Amino acid sequence: MLRKIRLTLAIVVFTLITLLLLDFTDTLLVWLEWLGDIQFVPAVLALNAVVIAALVLLTLVCGRIYCSVICPLGVMQDLVSWIHGKKKKNRFTYSPAKSWLRYAMLAVMVAAFVAGAGSLVALLEPYSNYGRFVVNLFQPLYMWGNNGLAAIAEHYNSYAFYSVDVWMKSLPTFIVAAVMFVLVIVLAWRGGRTYCNTLCPVGTILGTLARFSWLKVRFDEDKCRNCGLCTKNCKASCIDFKSHKVDYSRCVACGNCLEKCNFGALTYGHKAAKPAAKETAAHDTADTARRAMLVGTAIVGADLALAQAGKKVDGGLAVIEDKQEPKRSTPLTPPGSMSARNMATRCTACQLCVSACPNQVLRPSTDLMTMMQPVMSYERGYCRPECNRCSQLCPTGAIKPIGTDEKAAMQIGHAVWIKKNCVVITDGVSCGNCARHCPSGAIEMVPLDANDENSPFVPAVNTEKCIGCGACEHLCPSRPYSAIYVEGHEQHRTI
Numbered sequence: 001m002l003r004k005i006r007l008t009l010a011i012v013v014f015t016l017i018t019l020l021l022l023d024f025t026d027t028l029l030v031w032l033e034w035l036g037d038i039q040f041v042p043a044v045l046a047l048n049a050v051v052i053a054a055l056v057l058l059t060l061v062c063g064r065i066y067c068s069v070i071c072p073l074g075v076m077q078d079l080v081s082w083i084h085g086k087k088k089k090n091r092f093t094y095s096p097a098k099s100w101l102r103y104a105m106l107a108v109m110v111a112a113f114v115a116g117a118g119s120l121v122a123l124l125e126p127y128s129n130y131g132r133f134v135v136n137l138f139q140p141l142y143m144w145g146n147n148g149l150a151a152i153a154e155h156y157n158s159y160a161f162y163s164v165d166v167w168m169k170s171l172p173t174f175i176v177a178a179v180m181f182v183l184v185i186v187l188a189w190r191g192g193r194t195y196c197n198t199l200c201p202v203g204t205i206l207g208t209l210a211r212f213s214w215l216k217v218r219f220d221e222d223k224c225r226n227c228g229l230c231t232k233n234c235k236a237s238c239i240d241f242k243s244h245k246v247d248y249s250r251c252v253a254c255g256n257c258l259e260k261c262n263f264g265a266l267t268y269g270h271k272a273a274k275p276a277a278k279e280t281a282a283h284d285t286a287d288t289a290r291r292a293m294l295v296g297t298a299i300v301g302a303d304l305a306l307a308q309a310g311k312k313v314d315g316g317l318a319v320i321e322d323k324q325e326p327k328r329s330t331p332l333t334p335p336g337s338m339s340a341r342n343m344a345t346r347c348t349a350c351q352l353c354v355s356a357c358p359n360q361v362l363r364p365s366t367d368l369m370t371m372m373q374p375v376m377s378y379e380r381g382y383c384r385p386e387c388n389r390c391s392q393l394c395p396t397g398a399i400k401p402i403g404t405d406e407k408a409a410m411q412i413g414h415a416v417w418i419k420k421n422c423v424v425i426t427d428g429v430s431c432g433n434c435a436r437h438c439p440s441g442a443i444e445m446v447p448l449d450a451n452d453e454n455s456p457f458v459p460a461v462n463t464e465k466c467i468g469c470g471a472c473e474h475l476c477p478s479r480p481y482s483a484i485y486v487e488g489h490e491q492h493r494t495i
Contacts (some may be wrong), residue, residue: 002255002258002268003254003255003256003258003259006065006068006069006253006254006255009069010068010069010075010078011075013035013069013070013072013075014072014075014076014079016032016035017032017035017036017072017130018072018134018138019032020032020033020035020036020352021130021131021134021135021139021351021352021355022134022138022139022142022355023355023356024139024143024164024355024356024358026356026358026389029356029389029392029393033392033393033395036127036350036352036393036394036395037051037395038051038054038055038070039070039071039127039395040052040055040066040071040127040202040205040206041121041125041126041127041128041202041348041396042127042348042350042395042396043055043395045346045348045396045397045398046346046395046396046397047397055070055206056209059206059209059210059213060209060212060213060214061213061214061215062213062214062215062253063210063213063215063216063248063251063252063253064203064206064207064210064251064252064253065252065253066206067193067196067202067203067206067252068252068253068254071126071127071202072126072127072130073126073127073129073130073184073195073196073200074126074193074196074252076130076133076184076188077184077187077188077192077193077195077196077235078188078192078193078235078254080184080185080188080189081188081189081192081193081235084188084189090229090232090233091232092191092192092231092232092233092234092235092237093231093232093237094231094234094237094238094239094240094241094242095237097197097238097247097249097250098197098198101198101199102197102198102199102203102204102207103204105124105198105199105200105201105204106201106204106205108120108124108201109121109124109125109201110201112124113345116341116344116345116369117369118343118344118345118346118347118348118349118369118370118373119349119368119369119370119371119372119373121348122347122348122349122350122371122372122373123176123180123372124199124200124201125201125202125348125350126196126200126202126203127348127350128348128349128350128351129177129180129184131349131350131351131352131355132173132176132177132180132349132350132351132372133177133180133181134351134355135177135351135352135354135355136169136173136174136177136178136351137174137177137178137181139355140166143164143166144166146161146163146164147163147164147166149161150162150163151163165360165380167360167380169354169363169364170363170364170365170366170372172364172366172371172372173349173351173364173366173371173372176371176372183195191235191237192234192235192236192237193235193236193237193250193252194237196236196250196252197236197237197238197250207248207249207250208249210248210249210251211248211249213248214270215253215268215269215270216246216248216251216268216269216270217239217246217248217251217253217257217258217266217267217268218246218266218267218268218269218271219244219245219246219265219266220264220265220266220267221244221265223263223264223265224241224244224263224265225263225265226241226242227241227262227263228241229257229260229261229262230257230260230261230265230266232260233256233257233259233260234256234257235254235256236250236251236252236254237250238250238251239251239257253268255268321479321480322379322479322480323379323479323480323481323482324379324480324481325377325379326473326481326482326485328485328486328487328488329487329488330413330487330488330489330490331365331367331370331375331376331488332375332376332377332412332413332468332470332486332488333374333375333376333412333488333492334353334362334374334376334383334390334391334399334412335383335388335391335399335402335407335410335412335492336388336390336391336394336399336400336401336402336407336410337398337399337400337412337492338400338491338492339490339491339492340488340490340491341490342398343370343373343374343398343399344369344370344373346396346397346398347370347373347374347396347398347399348396348398349364349371349372349373349374350395350396351364351372351374352393352394352395353374353389353390353393353394353399354374356389356390356393357389357390358387358389359380359381359382359383359384359387360380360381361376361377361378361380361381361382361383361470362374362375362376362390363375363376363377373398374390376412376470376488378470378473378474378482378485378486379474380474381474382469382470382471382473382474382475383412383468383469383470384469385404385407385408385439385440385467385469386404387404388401388402388403388404388407391407406494408439408440408467409467409494409495410467410492410493410494410495411466411467411468411489411492411493411494411495412467412468412488412489412492413466413468413486413487413488413489414461414463414466414468414486414487414489415434415442415443415461415463415466415468415472415473415484415485415486415487416461416484416485416486416487417458417459417460417461417483417484418481418482418483418484418485419458419483421478421481421482421483422458422459422478422483422484423477423478423483424448424456424457424458425448425456425458426478428456430456430457431477432445432457432459433472433475433476433477434459434471434472434475434476434483434484435459435472437471437472437475438466438471438472439467439469439471440465440466440467440469441465442461442462442463442464442465442466442467443459443460443461443462443466443472443484444459444460444462445457445458445459445460446458446459446460459472459484461484464495465495467495468486468488468489469486470486472484472486473485473486
């Protein structure tokens with residue numbers, strides 16, 4: 001019963017997190033954003049004391065339930081291992097814990113966090129790894145499927161679906177996601193929970209706590225027949241049936257061993273099992289079921305406590321040349337991130353904000369120290385003042401929640417005019433696109449030469465009013481580089 005409850009919860013949580021990361025329509029974000037908040041490392045970075053306390057308590061009571069129910073990367077490994085298990089049964093063996101490697105990886109993550117090496121923290125964090133798998137590898141397939149449905153719907157004059165652009169936001173991030181995906185798949189295929197129990201820092205932290213958990217898998221040596229089925233089906237390789245011992249730091253309380261034991265020698269409870277008379281067998285069975293129900297209730301209770309555009313059209317005339325990203329001295333970070341330092345130290349690069357950005361402004365950084373973390377660029381859109389989606393769903397506090405009024409007054413950068421790129425100068429035509437579309441009124445057109453009455457009008461930027469939204473850069477007709485671009489600020493401010 002315990003295993004069935006765990007599997008049901010794991011499948012539900014895993015499916016919902018995957019749908020949250022795939023969603024590009026803002027349909028699920030309102031309902032499912034809490035799933036990112038209950039992940040361990042994001043909760044620590046966001047200083048979410050309630051979630052941290054709940055996860056610690058859950059581990060001290062039930063063991064590493066987090067790893068087998070809440071963590072999507074852990075559930076993904078179970079799925080891969082289950083598929084392999086259909087072909088090759090009883091394939092696991094007991095192996096001693098590689099503690100030196102586990103704690104070394106934890107030390108690396110802590111050192112990277114202290115040093116502000118956000119890209120290294122992101123590489124080790126399990127939830128963010130899974131987020132990159134979904135956003136970089138699976139979301140394009142999901143969007144292509146959506147576009148296929150949109151084409152079919154259009155044929156029948158229906159607007160139930162709409163076509164979206166599918167594009168690679170960052171080649172380095174795609175490569176990292178693909179390599180890590182293959183690594184996790186191979187390790188899970190060959191050894192079940194090898195990644196969790198050797199490389200994952202979260203698994204090491206929770207494993208240390210799980211040694212003292214109240215509920216544990218325990219042996220009844222009098223009932224054990226040393227058949228070895230428990231060890232052969234333990235994907236964490238933590239059960240030594242010969243010595244009747246379980247390495248609780250690696251056990252994820254999956255319940256596989258309980259199901260496979262044919263002699264009732266394994267139980268999941270507070271105290272070691274005692275020999276039972278035949279006449280009390282029915283009572284023991286009922287008691288085991290009650291314990292399993294209590295554990296399931298604890299898991300559900302913990303979860304509830306934690307929860308609360310289209311085609312490129314040129315009008316049939318000339319081909320439109322794609323814009324290229326300008327070289328910015330200071331990268332642009334999203335409104336609400338407060339500063340480049342806050343973003344670098346708190347972001348785990350889960351890609352949830354990148355996936356959810358409706359304006360296609362956010363994309364993963366290619367800088368070595370902040371690789372995979374979101375930065376802004378305006379080739380495909382601009383950061384609309386009325387949109388605050390990324391700030392509402394960031395689980396780590398790297399982008400703090402802000403209202404639309406606050407965002408409209410938040411300066412993340414300022415526009416800079418490049419004379420040599422402006423069509424007013426290069427083509428001798430009137431323009432003014434940047435001034436017409438500036439939502440903050442920070443740009444006005446002024447004569448290039450105040451003493452010449454025939455002088456062309458060019459943009460002048462009031463840097464005190466500019467918020468760095470990028471409307472001017474995006475809508476500038478100059479190609480391939482805009483004649484006006486936004487330079488980022490290290491520290492954001494309210495104007």
